[in-house]
Amino acid sequence: MNDLLEGFRLVGQMDVLIAILASSIYGLVVGSLPGLSATMATALLVPVTFYLSPIAAVATIISASAMAIFSGDIPGCLLRIPGTPASAAYTDEAYAMTRKGQAELALGTGLWFSAVGGIIGTLSLVVMAPLLAEVALNFSSYEYFWLAVLGLMCATLVARSSPVKAIASMLLGLLVSCIGMENPAGAPRFTWGQPDLLGGIEPLPALVGVFALSEVMRALATFDPPPLPRRKFGSIMAGQWALTKIYQWPMWRGNVIGIIIGVLPGAGADMAAWVSYAMSKRFSKTPEKFGTGHPEGLVEAGASNNASLASGWVPALLFGIPGDTITAIAIGVLYMKGLNPGPTLFTERASSMYALYIIFILANIIMIPLGIIMIRLAAHVLRAPRASIMPIILMLCAVGAFATGNNMFSVLMVGFFGVVGYVMERNGYPVAALVLGIVMGSMVEQSFVTSLIKSDNSLLPFIDRPISGVLAAITAGALLWPVGAWLLRRRTRTRPPLQRPA
Template identity: 65%
Template sequence: MDTLIASFQMIASVEVIVVIALSSLYGLTIGCIPGLSATMATALLVPITFYLSPVAAVAAIISASAMAIFSGDIPGTLLRIPGTPASAAYTGEAYAFTKRGEPEVALGAALWFSALGGIFGTFALMLIAPALAELALQFSSYEYFWLGCLGLLCATLVSSGSKPKAMAALMLGLLVSCVGMENAAGTPRFTFGSIALLSGIDVIAALVGVFAVAEVMRAMSAPPAPVMPRRKFGSILAGQWALTRRYKRQMMRGNVIGVMIGALPGAGSDMAAWVSYAISARFSKTPQKFGTGHPEGLVEAGSANNASLAAGWIPSLLFGIPGDTITAIAIGVLYMKGLNPGPTLFTQNAASMYAIYWVFIIANIIMIPLGIMMIRGTTYILQVPRWAIMSAVLLCCAVGVYAVTNSMASVLIAAGFGVVGYALDRYGYSVAAFVLGIVMGPMVEENFVTSLIKSGGSITPFFDRPAAAVLAILTLAGLFGPLLFRLAGGMRRRSTAH
């Protein structure tokens, strides 16, 4: 009870309340603008969190990301241009409502079910994470090494597109994480004589470059969005309770799918939305209505994307393994604020953990009134010239990364990684896998070296501890299983041919 009271006092401070309000408005605005993603909104906030208290810093990221995921549905519904990748799964469905003069139905469903999904994901985080923390307290460096490997492998297995390209992007990220002297031997690696690289690649600068700068490059190379015609909207939430009762099974299924996918390292809300929308169409009694302005898919996918956002914090808070690109950024902020991810976070900083839960709940509740305001003000936001928006974003990137390190090297690193992020996305390589390699590389290396030092160079303890053995089997099965299945299938086909 004392912990609960202490957590409530943390979020009841003026600083945290103001941060939640401003971050929410910021996230709604960024998500609403085509070409600017929720991840980019989070990356731009990182330099500002440097000056905030730990709870306020985390509150800024949670509020902005939750609002941006929903807000991406607005241009998708009105212009058929998804504001964020999570909105792309059902953009055609939502736009069909606008074509027949009912945008309020689609926008209301996006808002209402995103809020409900976010609250469901928060309760899943509250129930699952502490239970897993008790198990994780028994882990040593051997288990954390295999857990890190399994997380990296999941990032490639669940990524859309070519799996070899995802693996190549992951390896490139791991290579970047090796730069500098942060290793057991204390010798410079890949610094090429540069003093600025001795401390390694600044993760914040790299993330801002990969997400924010690369987004600017993509947006400026894309054709301009159509001008949003001025229009008045009717009641935004009218009929949403009727939809909730009619599609309660789909809503629950979307929530559960969102939590399951969100807890997978590297998956994220965009994959949750795609999978849940596809499942909704597959099991619908009226699949022929999908694509014509049918609310069933919107209910399930809208529930899934925000539920996955909260669930993505489960592996992040427990093991320091990012559930998605947003929590990859959040992990850097947690370390910067002394809230080191791990099972001890739930015992040594229990009040801070409860405060994070409170922030999730508050952010999803205030999403409804703020979302209605944003929908009604959309006409003005979507008419801002693209060059003005992108110039402001680029300026924020430069000022932000310089403020963190007080070094021009960080600005150059952000610019360089912007080009890398743009090139990876342009040629079909997984940006998420690349980022996870950068973030998790030091964790995997540190636990591997620590384990070898403890065992005197023997690899036996990596396999003879029960938990380590299970994680090793899962990792190796995930790595070699697809290859073995492919070889077995080829042998079967050859034998059948003969």
């Protein structure tokens, strides 16, 4: 009890409260700009943490990342341009709701369920940290391979078009992810003698190109675009409690998926969002409504996003193993401030741990009022003339791309993928599946090659390890399920009707 009270006292310091508020506003702004991810938002804060107390320094990382993950939904909903890679999974769904005049409902859903997911993820961090960390330590490259393959299968589950086209888009993304230095030999692959390609294709320029720039190209090619509904935003939070009661099972499922994926090193909110949205469509009673502006997928994916963000701190705090890129930055800040990760942190610095828990909960609570203000400011985009919005989007795309690699090559990549995205969408190929292939491709290859090196080219460890075997069975079942369903439908159609006796 004394440690808990001391934790409240540490958070109640004026410098900590100011750090939470300022970094929350900063995270909301950066996350809502196309191309500027939550990882970039936290990385840019590191120099600022040099001058802060230990608790205030960690508070800036926690608050900015939580806000940036949510605010990436805002441009995705209003302009079909995801602010962060985690928002790309359900950008089309949110934008479809905007086209139906339900922008405030879509944004309110993202805000409410992101806050709820963050709080539940924090409670899991408090209650289940040692247990979840032990599970995470049992994951090796074999398990990560199957996990990445399951993530790739989300391409077919979230696609509104033909599954064949979705798989083709995903395979194109995997091909793009092969560009760069070959793993593990280090030989150049598909670089055509260009030094800029040796580092591979970053997911962010591809994401900005296929979503944002292709949207600008569509606006230029459409002489008389259908107008977005121009109406006054009502209450942002209206109807959220009703959605919570209607979709409580998807919400809890999203929280659980986010917690489990977040605790696995290297997974993060991006994979949690894709998997949760795909699971929501797979188990929905009305899967045909997905892609037409249906809030169910937003509920589950929004809850999963921030739940994974909190649980990603479990391996970081217990073992110094980053759960994602954000916690990798946070670990550096923890070491710099003398809060060395490890089991002793929970015993010798228990008050500091309680302070971190309180900051997580506080950041997700203030996300609601600050998020409402941000949404209301962003809503003016719907009322602005389209001709004035598109040049600004183009400028933000260029600035965001340049910031990712600090060179003009990233800007050229945005232009290239903008053309690719425009051509793909004109022909019915889902660009979200392309982005998924690019994001997951490196994880699939690294896990597979590392596993073969460890097993001396034997495939047996992929299925004879307990967790790996279960994941392999789930993957096989998910692959065979559509084939079995197709065969069953075909058999039902070809079966002759029963003849009644005369």
